[in-house]
Amino acid sequence: MRFGAYGYIKQFLKDPKSTGSLMPSNKGLSELVTDTAKLSEVETVVELGPGTGVFTQKILEKKNPEALFFAIEINSEFCEATRFRCPAATIYKDSAENTKRYLKKHGKDSCDCIISSLPWAVFDHVTQDRLINVIWDVLRPGGRLITFSYSISMMVPNARRFRSILLNKFSNVVKSKTVWSNFPPAFVYRAEK
Ligand SMILES: C[S@@+](CC[C@H](N)C(=O)[O-])C[C@H]1O[C@@H](n2cnc3c(N)ncnc32)[C@H](O)[C@@H]1O
Numbered sequence: 371m372r373f374g375a376y377g378y379i380k381q382f383l384k385d386p387k388s389t390g391s392l393m394p395s396n397k398g399l400s401e402l403v404t405d406t407a408k409l410s411e412v413e414t415v416v417e418l419g420p421g422t423g424v425f426t427q428k429i430l431e432k433k434n435p436e437a438l439f440f441a442i443e444i445n446s447e448f449c450e451a452t453r454f455r456c457p458a459a460t461i462y463k464d465s466a467e468n469t470k471r472y473l474k475k476h477g478k479d480s481c482d483c484i485i486s487s488l489p490w491a492v493f494d495h496v497t498q499d500r501l502i503n504v505i506w507d508v509l510r511p512g513g514r515l516i517t518f519s520y521s522i523s524m525m526v527p528n529a530r531r532f533r534s535i536l537l538n539k540f541s542n543v544v545k546s547k548t549v550w551s552n553f554p555p556a557f558v559y560r561a562e563k
Pocket of ligand 1: 388389390391393394395418419420421422423424425442443444445448464465466467487488489
């Protein structure tokens with residue numbers, strides 16, 4: 371299924387709290403997220419919330435060909451869109467809460483890198499805590515979480531709460547420059563377990 375701007379907005383209107391944005395990330399943000407992940411160095415990478423697959427496509431281009439990669443997406447129409455854009459990718463239709471189950475299915479207990487697009491700023495506290503604990507649990511020591519935030523969302527208490535969680539729980543939390551060309555402008559966090 372090819373997704374136009376209207377199709378994406380439709381998903382947002384259906385479920386704003388899960389979709390978290392009106393448009394997919396642009397090329398600039400996709401490049402920055404996937405460069406920050408240093409994908410040529412990782413053996414296992416998991417993407418959470420691929421949406422229409424803009425990051426997925428870059429992950430496939432940049433990862434080591436031997437590396438294990440799969441994505442987990444809760445919205446079935448986004449799953450279809452990512453499968454259409456990236457036929458070589460393994461996409462599971464499920465919640466990120468079940469990441470460990472899919473790692474086990476591939477014979478792994480942990481992963482080196484999580485690339486997350488989960489909309490932290492619209493999640494309530496319980497959901498933020500539950501999902502960050504899942505990510506912490508599945509990352510190996512020294513493993514990295516790469517995620518992004520819209521600059522404007524830093525006005526929202528839950529986005530600031532998420533930043534505090536990262537700073538308190540992870541080490542070497544680094545915030546990137548702002549990608550002004552994205553709508554809305556966004557920056558990337560890299561956090562190490
Ligand atoms: C802000 S969109 C980002 C989509 C895409 N990665 C991009 O950057 O354009 C957030 C995505 O996370 C997905 N999502 C939200 N909650 C989720 C969950 N609990 N498990 C898996 N995916 C989830 C949404 O369906 C949506 O595709």
